[in-house]
Amino acid sequence: MSAGLLHVHIPKVRTLVLVWLALICLTGLTTGASYVDLGWMNIVVALLIAVSKASLVAWIFMGVRNTTTLTKLFVVAGLVWLGIMILITFSDYSSRTWTYQAQPWATNPAGGTSR
Amino acid sequence: MATIAQGTPEIAAQEVNYLNVEHGWKSWLFTTDHKRIAILYLISITLMFFVGGFMAVLFRINLLEPEGIFSAETYNRLFSMHGIIMVFFFLVPSIPATLANFLIPIMVGAKDLAFPRVNLLSWYIYVIGAFLTMYAVIRGGVDTGWTFYAPYSSTYSNSYVLAAAFGVFTAGFSSILTGLNFIVTVHKMRAPGMSWSRLPLFVWSNYATGLIQVLGTPVLAIVLLLLAFERIAHVGIFDPNIGGDPILFQHLFWFYSHPAVYIMILPGMGVISEIVSCFSRKRVFGYNFVAFSSMAIAVLSFVVWGHHMFLTGQSVYTSIAFSFLSMMVAVPSAIKVFNWTATMYKGSVSFDTPMLYAFGFIGLFTIGGLTGLHLATLGTDIALHGTYFIVAHFHYVMVGGMVMAFMGGLHFWWPKMTGRMYPEAWSKFAALIVFIGFNLTFFPQFILGYMGMPRRYHAYPPEFQALNVLSTAGASILGIGYLIPMVYLIWSLKNGPKAGPNPWGAAGLEWQIQSPPTTFNFDETPIVTEEAYNYGPLEEVVG
Amino acid sequence: MAETITPVKEAAVENIRLRHHFATPAQQMDAATLGMWTFLITEVLFFGGMFASYAVYRNLYLGAFASTSEYMNVVLGGTNTAVLICSSLTMVLAVRAAQLSNRRHTMLFLVLTMIFGTAFLVIKGVEYHAKWVEHLVPGFNFHYPIPQFQQHAQILFFLYFMMTGMHALHMIVGLGLLTYLLVQAYRRVFNANYFAPVEMIGLYWHFVDIVWIFLFPLLYLIGHRK
Ligand code: HEM
Numbered sequence: 001m002s003a004g005l006l007h008v009h010i011p012k013v014r015t016l017v018l019v020w021l022a023l024i025c026l027t028g029l030t031t032g033a034s035y036v037d038l039g040w041m042n043i044v045v046a047l048l049i050a051v052s053k054a055s056l057v058a059w060i061f062m063g064v065r066n067t068t069t070l071t072k073l074f075v076v077a078g079l080v081w082l083g084i085m086i087l088i089t090f091s092d093y094s095s096r097t098w099t100y101q102a103q104p105w106a107t108n109p110a111g112g113t114s115r
Numbered sequence: 116m117a118t119i120a121q122g123t124p125e126i127a128a129q130e131v132n133y134l135n136v137e138h139g140w141k142s143w144l145f146t147t148d149h150k151r152i153a154i155l156y157l158i159s160i161t162l163m164f165f166v167g168g169f170m171a172v173l174f175r176i177n178l179l180e181p182e183g184i185f186s187a188e189t190y191n192r193l194f195s196m197h198g199i200i201m202v203f204f205f206l207v208p209s210i211p212a213t214l215a216n217f218l219i220p221i222m223v224g225a226k227d228l229a230f231p232r233v234n235l236l237s238w239y240i241y242v243i244g245a246f247l248t249m250y251a252v253i254r255g256g257v258d259t260g261w262t263f264y265a266p267y268s269s270t271y272s273n274s275y276v277l278a279a280a281f282g283v284f285t286a287g288f289s290s291i292l293t294g295l296n297f298i299v300t301v302h303k304m305r306a307p308g309m310s311w312s313r314l315p316l317f318v319w320s321n322y323a324t325g326l327i328q329v330l331g332t333p334v335l336a337i338v339l340l341l342l343a344f345e346r347i348a349h350v351g352i353f354d355p356n357i358g359g360d361p362i363l364f365q366h367l368f369w370f371y372s373h374p375a376v377y378i379m380i381l382p383g384m385g386v387i388s389e390i391v392s393c394f395s396r397k398r399v400f401g402y403n404f405v406a407f408s409s410m411a412i413a414v415l416s417f418v419v420w421g422h423h424m425f426l427t428g429q430s431v432y433t434s435i436a437f438s439f440l441s442m443m444v445a446v447p448s449a450i451k452v453f454n455w456t457a458t459m460y461k462g463s464v465s466f467d468t469p470m471l472y473a474f475g476f477i478g479l480f481t482i483g484g485l486t487g488l489h490l491a492t493l494g495t496d497i498a499l500h501g502t503y504f505i506v507a508h509f510h511y512v513m514v515g516g517m518v519m520a521f522m523g524g525l526h527f528w529w530p531k532m533t534g535r536m537y538p539e540a541w542s543k544f545a546a547l548i549v550f551i552g553f554n555l556t557f558f559p560q561f562i563l564g565y566m567g568m569p570r571r572y573h574a575y576p577p578e579f580q581a582l583n584v585l586s587t588a589g590a591s592i593l594g595i596g597y598l599i600p601m602v603y604l605i606w607s608l609k610n611g612p613k614a615g616p617n618p619w620g621a622a623g624l625e626w627q628i629q630s631p632p633t634t635f636n637f638d639e640t641p642i643v644t645e646e647a648y649n650y651g652p653l654e655e656v657v658g
Numbered sequence: 659m660a661e662t663i664t665p666v667k668e669a670a671v672e673n674i675r676l677r678h679h680f681a682t683p684a685q686q687m688d689a690a691t692l693g694m695w696t697f698l699i700t701e702v703l704f705f706g707g708m709f710a711s712y713a714v715y716r717n718l719y720l721g722a723f724a725s726t727s728e729y730m731n732v733v734l735g736g737t738n739t740a741v742l743i744c745s746s747l748t749m750v751l752a753v754r755a756a757q758l759s760n761r762r763h764t765m766l767f768l769v770l771t772m773i774f775g776t777a778f779l780v781i782k783g784v785e786y787h788a789k790w791v792e793h794l795v796p797g798f799n800f801h802y803p804i805p806q807f808q809q810h811a812q813i814l815f816f817l818y819f820m821m822t823g824m825h826a827l828h829m830i831v832g833l834g835l836l837t838y839l840l841v842q843a844y845r846r847v848f849n850a851n852y853f854a855p856v857e858m859i860g861l862y863w864h865f866v867d868i869v870w871i872f873l874f875p876l877l878y879l880i881g882h883r884k
């Protein structure tokens with residue numbers, strides 16, 4: 001192909017079907033895992049499975065593996081920003097009680113929301 | 116700065132340009148030419164600016180008397196609609212959708228933005244958003260403040276919150292589309308030889324703005340949607356009476372809205388870089404630092420939002436972190452100010468109108484930025500939060516900064532956009548009036564805030580009256596300062612002297628094509644061989 | 659960039675639908691790809707706002723949230739997950755067929771994708787209906803069987819309807835886009851040199867699938883089941 005024309009990556013059907021199979025299996029796994037009591041680990045397992053499924057879809061089906069570094073960078077940036085939003089918001093909720101339990105004067109006498 | 120492959124544009128008597136190539140309203144409403152869309156945006160945001168400005172006039176009149184002239188209810192609606200219109204319908208699209216829309220393709224050497232039809236779509240979305248908001252205005256307005264704080268907005272307010280919120284929600288998408296278009300254009304549409312290190316700083320700053328628009332605005336959309344559903348269905352997502360958490364609203368709102376204040380300043384900073392360099396006839400000092408500081412601002416602006424929430428019950432530890440990070444974001448802003456100053460040092464500075472606005476920007480933005488540091492300091496914010504000090508702070512950056520930059524940029528590129536010059540004396544006079552009026556309006560508000568006058572009240576103790584009268588007087592001068600350019604700029608469209616391709620002798624691709632440009636900007640794709648701002652030591656170029 | 663320039667005229671011969679402001683098909687494709695991914699980033703943050711809210715309230719009201727799993731239909735939710743995964747497979751096969759200029763297969767797989775997409779929406783509709791019957795629609799008829807969780811469970815159901823509703827809306831838009839692709843494919847627009855719309859809408863479709871991949875465990879599988 002001459003310069004300036006498209007560079008096409010055509011995936012193998014076998015790969016695609018294997019990914020599909022893996023996704024179906026992981027769906028079964030995540031459902032099954034929810035029937036086992038792992039305590040707080042349940043959510044971790046569920047999220048880990050979801051992240052691996054999402055990665056499979058992105059990497060193979062969406063063809064991230066064949067894209068430019070720039071596109072990969074953009075994908076990562078999107079996820080990092082999502083992380084920033086959730087983590088910093090969470091830092092507030094998780095550290096509020098530090099003060100409120102240790103310092104009786106800091107509790108709100110009017111009640112407010114319980115946390 | 117660059118050489119155009121084939122010849123210089125000829126100035127014929129009947130030259131074809133983007134304005135006269137087609138006629139009739141259809142040729143405007145269905146255009147995909149980025150320059151025409153920029154003009155459509157320019158007209159729309161100017162209308163919104165005067166609507167928002169009119170409300171400011173009314174509430175400044177109210178504040179002439181300590182007990183107020185209008186009812187508290189009316190006053191609340193006036194300042195809320197003023198804020199909503201000015202922030203979302205004027206300041207956010209101000210420079211990106213007009214000047215940058217017009218200039219970015221030309222500056223990178225392209226025929227158009229990457230997605231011309233998306234560009235047009237963004238204008239239509241903006242207009243729909245504006246109509247929704249104007250509907251809210253006509254029905255009686257909103258009284259929540261531009262921040263839409265829940266649960267007041269979701270449960271208690273009986274004003275037209277839904278219409279206004281949907282208006283802002285809609286306008287958000289137009290902002291997203293503009294940002295997306297800029298990002299892709301800068302990445303993929305640069306002419307051969309236009310490397311990242313040769314991009315004009317205006318392009319850099321709008322690229323950074325695009326990133327913020329794309330990463331932040333969707334969160335505003337979703338938080339307004341959640342708010343709307345809470346208002347419609349009374350489900351407790353933010354209202355503490357029904358199990359919600361109002362602070363979550365503020366987290367999500369400020370996750371967008373702090374970065375958004377940088378949407379409202381970064382493009383202005385880009386304009387100032389262009390102007391300062393041109394009228395000092397020097398390359399911008401420390402190009403790399405200025406370019407990089409735009410990116411640093413874009414990133415850091417996303418991790419400081421909690422400085423708006425120091426007094427909400429946000430965890431003290433989180434507040435400390437936010438306070439510290441807010442200090443960091445001032446660093447790249449300061450870098451820019453230092454570099455502009457250094458650019459002027461030993462340059463041959465001339466005092467044309469755009470440069471006057473640039474001077475105004477640098478001084479006023481510095482005051483605004485430094486007072487931002489007072490507010491970002493945990494201890495002092497406790498006293499200053501919710502006072503007129505805040506109002507003064509953000510007007511120094513938004514009006515003293517961004518609106519000054521917008522006016523400066525408009526005057527700088529007006530000859531390019533219209534092919535005409537405006538009357539020099541009048542424009543200098545207006546710039547002076549704006550500067551005086553601005554300071555007279557907002558400096559007293561620093562003092563009022565320091566003395567403890569709370570914002571968002573229709574009445575105040577009598578001892579604050581003198582400063583309030585001063586502020587209202589200043590506002591009327593400022594208003595005149597904005598009306599004068601309206602008149603002479605429109606006048607210049609027909610009567611101004613022809614500008615020629617490069618009236619300022621400026622470097623940059625946009626100055627090497629005819630004014631106004633042709634529809635596809637360049638006859639041949641330009642090949643860039645030089646750095647930006649290549650002002651020779653003793654260059655004397657006059658277009 | 660400089661080395662990828664081909665004169666427009668030369669390339670235009672090959673039915674590549676090069677728009678006037680691009681220099682080469684590769685530039686046009688690159689721009690489309692980057693534009694689509696940028697758009698998907700905005701979608702990530704759009705849904706992200708809801709995920710953040712979910713995370714906060716799940717953390718605050720874990721008990722109430724866990725109790726709602728009782729009322730979620732795992733069979734239907736799981737089936738829907740599988741249906742969507744199948745639709746992603748057929749979508750990627752449609753893109754592949756377009757890349758190979760195989761018009762018949764492109765159309766076949768597009769139709770299959772649409773069938774799966776519609777099946778998803780039908781199943782979702784059945785679930786929504788069940789929620790209405792069980793008085794679990796927040797704001798309109800919400801009566802939670804466990805009184806002390808009434809308020810906090812309502813938040814979960816509100817988020818459930820917001821998130822799945824937004825997701826379903828994206829599916830509906832996706833079905834519209836697929837219809838457009840089908841018409842274009844029928845008109846022989848796509849070929850090995852021009853398939854950007856199929857690929858871009860494919861990206862969108864997969865993204866919507868990914869959202870569901872997170873929604874399923876987070877909404878249906880909160881409480882541990884026996
Ligand atoms: C130099 C860095 C800056 C810092 C450290 C800073 C800091 C702050 C802080 C801490 C507040 C909250 C005060 C309070 O409510 O108690 C604030 C408010 C505000 N700032 Fe800045 N700021 C900076 C620059 C800017 C810029 C460039 C803009 C806009 C162009 C801006 C616009 C605003 C607005 C609109 C508000 C008021 C929001 C409201 O309605 O409550 N700031 N700033």
Ligand SMILES: [Cu+2]
Nearest residue numbers: 373376422423
């Ligand atoms: Cu801020």
